[in-house]
Amino acid sequence: MHTSRQTLAAISGLMLNAFVWGVSWWPFRDLHALGLNPLWATAAIYGLSTAAILLARPRALGALLRNPALWLILLSSGATNAAFNWGVTEGDVVRVVLLFYLMPVWAALLARWLLQERLTPLVGLRLVLALAGAMVVLWPPGGGLPLPQHPADWLGVVGGMTFALNNVLLRKYAHTPPEARGLAMFAGGTLVAGGLAAALAAAGVASGLPVPTLPLVLAVGLLALAFLAANLGLQYGAERLPSSLTAVVMTVEIVFASGSAVLLGAEQLSVQALIGGSLILLAILLAAWRQPALPPQPPQQHSPRETPI
Template identity: 55%
Template sequence: MDPRSALWPAAALTFNAFVWGVSWWPFRRLDALGLHPLWATVVIYALAVVVLVAARPGVWREVLCHRGLWVLVLASGTTNAAFNWAVTIGDVVRVVLLFYLMPLWAVLLARPLLGERLHRGAAARVGLSLAGAIVVLWPADGGWPLPRTLAEALGLLGGVTFALNNVMLRREAQRSEAARAAAMFAGGALVAGVLALVLTSVGRVGAPPPPAPGWTLGVLAMGVAFLASNLALQYGAARLPAHATAVIMLTEVVFASVSAVALGAGAPTLQALAGGALIVAAAAMAALARAPAR
């Protein structure tokens, strides 16, 4: 590919990674205004669904007719609910690193869902990811390297469902882009909505505050940003090889880590850096594994 023709697709993918990498900050601002990240996720993705339905009113017929897209609804919805909640309440650096264990889960899910065998390269990526997770989660006071906070558990859960989301996108590749996008956006609104309603009813999550310029304008701005980032992802991914797309998307880790450290929402400890290096290396190996032979 001509490097000049790859410039704009690469820039579009970088924009997508930037939006997701710094999304923790507006979610925290909205939370400070009384809007829980689950309720913010509901509104943001409901707005995206409205836009999509206005553009493609018949898209739901395709979604309802294919059960694989129903799985995509649940996977995408759980990913967004878990990630958005986690980066709002936890150490952003640790949450993002645990979320990017996704290649580990993708290897394990690809076997039953896509029939892919666990070859030596995939086994090596699994080993690197596991080693990175152990390093990141290893407690300073001893004990088992397990999630110790709700944010860490949500980060891990989001990574698992993100892997399922990506595997299902490959499995349902024959469906239209509009139907897959509708399933993902609908999932973001439905899963977060059900969870928010349940937790609000038992007093674990506050109800949405009355409409006010501060949070309503913030949610609208995030809705526009997420919709633009999704369009950027589709534009870039359609014009670059899959391995190039995956490598560029890893810049989300950089954007999230740098912004979190700069704004005091994450700690750049040696332990996190060491574990993160292993996790990112595994993700990069997964991306480069699809590179064509030269």
């Protein structure tokens, strides 16, 4: 009974993480309407989390500076969050999320390159399924090449690629101090998104940082708390469940994202998106299939977007 309750609690933690990320497009769009574009919002949210980590683990900064390999994780994690949050704010939520979850394609290729993992027939099958799903999602109504048509589509693809790179790097450098990895990943959201926002604002392409108002500060604070709770839920679940089950549960994010977008009237779920999304989802499930069960690990800091590959 105790084990069953622990398993249910672990799954609930992963579901919380999937829910927060799945519906995050909504508050990011509201913040945008208040004058805070998604890049500035991402920088502010992760800035609060970074400050909390430094207060709780002040030695994490020194460990991060002493491990240059973690700077790659900082960049990949920051790019992931900047691209995803920007994409779902500006584009079609369903398309962006589905293209983001092409992650198994990039993860398999990067794992082959950086970790020397074999490309098995099963890996080949899931690559074909994921790419076929992407082609269905992107196929233009009037014909033509199935390529991203909107900048937000490209952000979804880039976000999925850097998400996969982040996860592969986490495995490659798992021996580094966990508090340093955690700081790298949260600081990445602040530095990459904030740096990009400042550069675009200087070029006149994006809006500058608005004057803080009470509604804006409260909204950013509440969203930061939501993401912190989501990350704690991810940590709790991922430490107590096999990686294969964790990967499957976290795909519910696609359901939360598409369902919330349709229910709130932001998007319409087309037959094309359903077919393509089903193929991508099948590829994700195959990526989780037959992965060895991992024993429970001691608590450590996970990426805000970390999932097994």
